[in-house]
Amino acid sequence: MYIVSGEFIVHIEGKDIPVTTGDTVFIPKRPLHTITNPIENNPGTVMVVVQPAPQNEQRV
Numbered sequence: 001m002y003i004v005s006g007e008f009i010v011h012i013e014g015k016d017i018p019v020t021t022g023d024t025v026f027i028p029k030r031p032l033h034t035i036t037n038p039i040e041n042n043p044g045t046v047m048v049v050v051q052p053a054p055q056n057e058q059r060v
Helices: none
Strands: 002-005 007-012 015-020 033-036 045-047
Touching: none
Parallel strands: none
Antiparallel strands: 002 045, 007 015, 007 033
């Protein structure tokens, strides 16, 4: 996840990570996660890159 502009909070399995313009966040496979923009009138843009799982992996 790359923060193009703005400020956000990334929540990964119980941990809040404040992020801002230019920051990147790696989210490992499977953990529950969310991203929020808790500041009023604070527009922002996030770019998300998703790497596919290997073809031989069993999906749950």
